[in-house]
Amino acid sequence: MNVIWRNSVSCLRIRKVPRRYQSGNHPVVPLGSRILTDPAKVFEHNMWDHMQWSDEEEAAARKKVEENSAVRVLLEEQVDQKTEQKLEELSWDHAKTSAANGFSRMHCPTMPEEKNYNKKRCGSSDGQRKAGSHFSNLDSKEHRKGPLKTELFPGSNATFRILEVGCGAGNSVFPILNTLQDAPESFLYCCDFASGAVELVKLHSSYRAAQCCAFVHDVCDEDLPFPFPDGILDVILLVFVLSSIHPDRMQGVINRLSNLLKPGGMLLFRDYGRYDKTQLRFKRGHCLSENFYVRGDGTRAYFFTKGEVHNMFCKAGLDEKQNLVDRRLQVNRKKQVKMHRVWVQGKFQKPLHLTQKTSKLVF
Secondary structure, three states: OHHHHHHHHHHHHHOOOOOHHOOOOOOOOOOOOOOOOOHHHHOOOOOOOOOOHHHHHHHHHHHHHHOOOOEEOHHOOOOOOHHHHHHHHHHHHHHHHHHHHOOOOOOOOOOOHOOOOHHHOOOHHHHHHHHEEEEEHHOOOOOOOHOHHHHOOOOOOOEEEEEEOOOOOOOOHHHHHHHHHHHOOEEEEEEEEOHHHHHHHHHOOOOOOOOEEEEEEOOOOOOOOOOOOOEEEEEEEEOHHHOOOHHHHHHHHHHHHHEEEEEEEEEEEEEEEEEOOHHOOOOOOOEEOOOHHHHEOOOOEOOHHHHHHHHHHHHHEEEEEEEEEEEEEEEEEEOOOOEEEEEEEEEEEEOOOOOOOOOOOOO
């Protein structure tokens, strides 16, 4: 993922979109270049890139999803929203804090299920309110009438700004900050639903308040302000976060993030794809709605198609620059087990001009 955002940073600085952003049938590195040409050598490596499914494999996956989604979680068995919000805040703080203390791998691109960002899906805690209250005047009528004063928000003097949504304990934050050491005009914002995780980021020895602002935030809360005004971000990272949010609220989240981008700004997206092995492993009774599941620990996951991703970001006024399905074969060489991984990765840009038309919707 670091390679992806580095290329985006360099390209956005000169306001150009490279050829690698263009959609195509043959994605290039960083999606991987290890191709399985001899099936007899499948267990020589842990992962193979750009796997093509046979008709039989896709039919088997579809059947498995039909089976595990045949029994839905009953509405009366679902926790009411207020109680759920409190449970999510407590359990997610504990999960992220424990994972961080044990060298968390929550941002590992090949094992995204360990992130479990489903605890961010809804609700707002007291900690979130406090985090946003200091900057609540950003949404006031006074500031809607004219430009925001530069001294009112962190990173106001920067010329290049990045936001990572769902930063966890900082497994991506600090590699980014390390890269930005030679770019003092750049600034990194990072937020997470879990106040404990954000606190760990701030306590890290590599955290630099002069170039980074970590804050608690619930992206589902439309009334909760960000600590900076709209239209100032060059890059937004949305990696294995959207799948944790209820499908009915996804569009609102994307719309809000789109408003934060400046013209020409880029949103980098990566998340679960339809028929990923995580979806196929769910048992009956864990399906909340179509392609939306709840794990035993209460975390949730949605599994996207390219068309769904395209439509949501286009409705938010962004132009598609890349949208592809990353299919890989993960193997357990000790147990001689093969598992299909499916992720969707996209890059969506805010038009340089308001009159610029976005791509057509895909159904």
